Amino acid sequence: MNPRPATGSAPGRLPAAAPELSVRDVTVRFAGLTALDAVSFTVAPGSVHALIGPNGAGKSTCFNVLSGLYRPASGQVRLGDDVLTGLAPHRIAALGVARTFQNIVTTEGTVADNLMLGRHVLSRAGFAATALRLPGAVREQRAHLERAREIAELTGLGARFDSPVALLSYGDRKRVELARALCLEPRVLLLDEPVAGMNGAERLRMAEVVDAVRAQLGLSVLLVEHDMGLVMRLADEVTVLDFGRRIAHGTPEEVRRHPEVLRAYLGTPGEDTPAGEDALPDGPAAPEAERAPSADAPRVPDASPAPDAGPPADAPRADTDPRADAPCDKDPA
Numbered sequence: 001m002n003p004r005p006a007t008g009s010a011p012g013r014l015p016a017a018a019p020e021l022s023v024r025d026v027t028v029r030f031a032g033l034t035a036l037d038a039v040s041f042t043v044a045p046g047s048v049h050a051l052i053g054p055n056g057a058g059k060s061t062c063f064n065v066l067s068g069l070y071r072p073a074s075g076q077v078r079l080g081d082d083v084l085t086g087l088a089p090h091r092i093a094a095l096g097v098a099r100t101f102q103n104i105v106t107t108e109g110t111v112a113d114n115l116m117l118g119r120h121v122l123s124r125a126g127f128a129a130t131a132l133r134l135p136g137a138v139r140e141q142r143a144h145l146e147r148a149r150e151i152a153e154l155t156g157l158g159a160r161f162d163s164p165v166a167l168l169s170y171g172d173r174k175r176v177e178l179a180r181a182l183c184l185e186p187r188v189l190l191l192d193e194p195v196a197g198m199n200g201a202e203r204l205r206m207a208e209v210v211d212a213v214r215a216q217l218g219l220s221v222l223l224v225e226h227d228m229g230l231v232m233r234l235a236d237e238v239t240v241l242d243f244g245r246r247i248a249h250g251t252p253e254e255v256r257r258h259p260e261v262l263r264a265y266l267g268t269p270g271e272d273t274p275a276g277e278d279a280l281p282d283g284p285a286a287p288e289a290e291r292a293p294s295a296d297a298p299r300v301p302d303a304s305p306a307p308d309a310g311p312p313a314d315a316p317r318a319d320t321d322p323r324a325d326a327p328c329d330k331d332p333a
């Protein structure tokens with residue numbers, strides 16, 4: 001495994017160029033349910049790649065595999081030459097893969113405090129040196145603080161750097177979450193529904209920030225998002241999942257007219273949509289209950305594991321369980 005360049009020694013430095021993130025034939029099962037079925041895709045260096053699909057398609061499960069929360073039953077994830085499959089979340093983060101979560105958990109401390117938490121992984125000074133305020137440790141802290149401030153500026157939080165997070169608007173707090181992930185100096189950023197719950201202005205702001213981050217830091221972004229307007233605007237490539245299978249892949253324009261994608265989202269076969277007409281809505285996807293049901297299956301699978309053979313009781317649900325933030329190393333099968 002290639003050790004990651006030590007950004008801790010030069011906290012202001014740009015991260016090394018993003019290597020390719022490759023997901024190959026990844027399968028995850030929860031008891032009898034196959035949440036991911038031999039899914040493959042590649043996030044090209046420096047690109048924004050969207051992973052979309054209706055509720056229950058397997059997007060969060062895929063993120064949990066990529067960030068080390070779940071171990072797949074089979075398949076492999078690689079970042080350049082490094083195999084990520086089976087590594088603990090903190091080791092994956094140290095190799096340059098950072099993620100945000102759907103639910104905001106940040107309510108404590110100031111923006112600066114939260115961003116410095118993100119820098120913690122890169123710190124070289126030990127606890128004692130920091131506590132004793134030895135000169136080297138003080139210098140390092142100062143450099144990290146400077147870098148955290150730069151990242152706050154980049155994400156539009158510069159003026160809020162010393163503000164308590166609890167006083168920020170929802171959109172600002174979501175950007176604190178993004179900025180905290182960026183403080184790890186990632187080469188690949190996994191964004192899990194970054195605009196969920198935001199109003200139109202906040203969505204636009206987040207889109208601008210993601211654009212700026214990609215352009216200025218040169219990292220790759222893997223985006224899970226229900227807001228098709230955002231996906232179409234930001235993504236270079238899109239992979240579409242449905243019931244754990246990859247049903248389409250291509251540019252945003254290609255997937256929005258793909259018959260399988262139409263079927264999955266709208267419950268209608270592709271030929272019902274006149275040529276040239278957009279397949280997917282530009283705004284946020286309609287709530288699941290408002291969508292037409294698929295011809296052959298319910299669109300909201302039962303999220304509960306089978307009572308007799310489900311995953312461990314403490315397996316994190318990234319979308320509902322705050323413990324999903326806590327590093328763990330569960331095999332869901």
Ligand SMILES: Nc1ncnc2c1ncn2[C@@H]1O[C@H](COP(=O)(O)OP(=O)(O)OP(=O)(O)O)[C@@H](O)[C@H]1O
Binds near residue numbers: 030
């Ligand atoms: N911890 C778990 N235990 C049992 N089943 C699970 C677990 N996590 C996910 N599933 C199931 O796996 C399937 C994929 O779920 P996942 O959350 O990955 O979908 P998703 O595409 O992220 O959906 P959403 O858009 O609603 O977040 C669903 O059928 C879900 O019920």
